[in-house]
Amino acid sequence: MSKLRSQNEYEKTSSFRFWQWLAGEKDPYIDNVEMKVQEEFHEFPIQVRKREIDHIKLHDKIYDIDHNKEIKFFQGAYRVSAVVLCSVIMIALVLCASYLPKAGSPDNPSVNEVAERYVEQGTAETGVINTVTGMILNYRGFDTFGETCVLFIASSCVMILLMVSEEKLKNLPKNLEPKDDKILQYVARIIVPVLMIFGFYVIVNGHLSPGGGFSGGAIIGSGLILYSSAFGAEKIRKFFNEKVYKCIKITALILYGCIMTYYFYTGANGIPNIFPLGTPGNILSAGMIFFINLFVGSEVACTVYSFYALFKRGGL
């Protein structure tokens, strides 16, 4: 059995007041709680000024580097100890150098059978005229392969650090683009083709004359940088965009790796090599060195240009 409450009784309960408050008919605080309108916070300009000055004074006191004795002492001691340490190491190294064998003397320990074979039989064994190239790409090919990987990993590392998203790359701020400089563009128009051809010449003549993949690649890369800084990113993307860059880089490195693997395998197992040495002095000679120079050259050119582009705008 339920009991119906009368209206008066119901109006006294808290649930009635709650529903009334929820419907917005009556505010339970009015007439029940003492209320006072707050004064608006007001500060005179002179007080504001005083507060700001106090803040600055306090800030200066806390971060006072010029008068803080501990920091000053630490900085001084740091500098003095750095100078002392560096000079001690420098003096030790210079003294050590004075005890080394005399430079250029014929009875140095470094004049031994190793250098002798490089100089005397280098041409016959590797088919190169430029002994240095023969040494780095054939005798010590593994080191140079590692050195090329250093370039590859360096460009990947810069990519991790500086690469931006594609949308951001497309909407670059205008101040990153070169101004329409007529003189620079005219000079670039003359110099860039010459640089490209000269770089290519240095690469393909690597086994005949001083130069090779590393130096020739750097020349081509600097040509690309000049073109890009004269004409802007849009123009260079027409023939050297990210796709082309990746294609060239990966093809060159994979082919280089394959040649090196083949060379290690055949060399260590005593299997004859399929690369003919040719006549020393011809462009198409020296077996695999010619191809390796091409691959190293394209890799170096790509890396040099990608460094520039990544530092300048965060992408190719």
Next chain:
Amino acid sequence: MDFICNFPAFSIVLSIMAAIVSSALSGKWAKRVNLFVLFIVMGLSVCVLGYTVSQGDFFVYTMGKFPAPWGNEIRAGVLEGLMATFFCVIMILSLLGGRKHFYEDVEESRHNLYFIMTNLLLSSLLAMVYTNDLFTAYVFVEINTIAACGLIMVIQNGRTIEAAIRYMIMSLLGSGLFLIGICILYDLTGHLLMSNIQQSVSALVVNGEYQIPLVMAIALLCVGLAIKSALYPFHSWLPDAYGYSTISSAAMLSSLVSKGYIFLVIKIIYRVIGFDAFVDSKIINILFVFGVLGMIVGSLDAIRENDIMRMIAFSSVAQIGYIYMGFGLGSEAGMVASVFHIFSHAATKALLFISAMGLRDASGGSKAFIDLTGAGRRNVIAGIGFTIGGLSMVGIPTFSGFVSKLLFSQAAIQADSKMLITLIALAISTILNAIYFMKTIIRIYSPVENEQPISLKIKNPVYVISIVCFVILNIVLGMWSTTIVSLIESGLSMFR
């Protein structure tokens, strides 16, 4: 020549090629290629290890057509095979254990770049392990440095960039000193191949020629590599680099990168300078003093530290101090203990990093130590992993840390003049280790209010598998230590 002799060269070239291919792939495929190559390289290394154990001798492999003093050469013995296998195992487990965090931390456009770094890191570690040529070692040290930097700064925020720059500066200083050392040695001997340098150096020692540059070269080589592997006074880059990078990177940096350099130091001691000439030079005492100082100061720093990751990082400083102290003892037994400690520390530290990350995730990603209260109940497997890692570091029997401490004390008893210092330092460092590990273990198992019931539901199976594998590795190293010690001894005897 047997076909297996090609395997060291294949594993180096394979990991380089995998890195090159990864740069054209998406992050997902790069990850698969990386894992695939890691397993293959592990298989190849196991074959090399088995082959050298069965032959009972090392073999050399000319990289190219021309034999040693003219061309490049690599060399594989028991210790090299063991090291390469172990590095692959640790790398696989660290990558698996940190995989979930890697996806959260790293932007998707950088995933494949991360795997390029890991592949090249693997290749450089393998080359540093197998090389028989000092300049090849330098080239791959460079690759290792840059790869480690990339691994640190793959998360893009202020702290990691700062840590990476710090690491870069210190590490390049180390590379520079190492290179100057190689130059001086080349000037004195005219060779870059390790065996030939050793012949010339022993002739120089017998004749008493060029003593000052020789000592200088040894000092530069050792100090250069000591900076790179964070020996005590040169450790300032370490806590930030390990504490703020993504978890796989931290595990790999602490257990692989610094261990690669330490292995190179061992190679230089045995194969380049000659063990007896090294013991006669006074450099050994410097390594000993720095090692002992590192053991104590690193542990004290770890006790003061409030962030669990940085605490484990400081603990690395102490453990690397142990290894260099073992070199400093100047005896065969000390070397064996150091090499064993390389294994035990690598297995334990990666486990600690990965399980500490799980504990931190269970506490809402908070870095404060107090928030870890009860984390071991919220994430059971990480709690177990951390406890076992901590017990192993402190040196409780059945775990790997005990065996290395035992070997160190046995080696110390044989060394007359350094016995007392070594034993005291070992005791103090063990107590300090116990203080900070026990503090953490008690903290993660303390009860909290309104605790949720322990759930044994496995949310992340890869993570659980990696922790279980690390624990098994730890127990294997602890229980079957005699096999491993005999392998290490035979490997070191092949170095002579």
